[in-house]
Amino acid sequence: MSEEFELDTADLAKRMDGAISNLRTEFASLRTGRASGSMLEPIMVESYGQMTPINQVGTVNVPEPRMVTINVWDKSMVNKVEKAIRESGLGINPQLNGTIIMLPIPELNEERRRELTKVAGQYAEHARVAVRNVRQDGMQQIKKNKDGMSDDDQKFWESEVQELTDKHIKLIDEHLASKQEEIMQV
Missing domain, CATH: 1.10.132.20 (Ribosome-recycling factor)
Structure with missing residues (x-):
């Protein structure tokens, strides 16, 4: 049986x-015209020989509705983070201010x-x-x-x-x- x-x-x-x-x-990674830290989640940065999410190389903040900032902890990583954002296809032009990268979110x-x-x-x-x-x-x-x-x-x-x-x-x-x-x- x-x-x-x-x-x-x-x-x-x-x-x-x-x-x-x-x-x-x-x-969450799709841009809707409003700033959101989650839109950066899929972006990986080469950090010390391995690919790392952006939120593990700096602090991601949303100070205003159309702005995301990333305070990169290691000064040597700033250009790598900026390059990763430019190449991500998000259509955002990063602006550098020392170790802070500002991402103004344009109107769609x-x-x-x-x-x-x-x-x-x-x-x-x-x-x-x-x-x-x-x-x-x-x-x-x-x-x-x-x-x-x-x-x-x-x-x-x-x-x-x-x-x-x-x-x-x-x-x-x-x-x-x-x-x-x-x-x-x-």
Whole structure:
């Protein structure tokens, strides 16, 4: 007699939550016309032979709505941090003031806003693909153990996985709509 199959839906949910968490991080790096320290998170600087996040080579502050400052701790790193920001594709022109790098955030024009909404859409699609891959993995686990369960059990587990997937896809769509609205705000 075979053991009753039990799908680890908590593991599937955790993996889907990971895709949404990654999406939030990617959305935080998108510029919306307002200054935010999180927009610098994806930028890495070569520091003492290894790549390091900007927030680990200096203090990131937002002193006013359209300005981000980075107080670089090691004077020899200032030019490397400035170069990393210029090459990041954020479209921000850093200004040096000793060990402080000032990043004035320019107003976004309509074309750039539309471009950023498309980028946000791409990030959301990557998250949807990740969720669907987790769904596919769950469905394969069910198929593998098909012999040891009834048709009703199989349908139950498949509907559980699908319900979990639908919930996470809906969350991704809500985050995308919110981010696109934020980007398009003037």
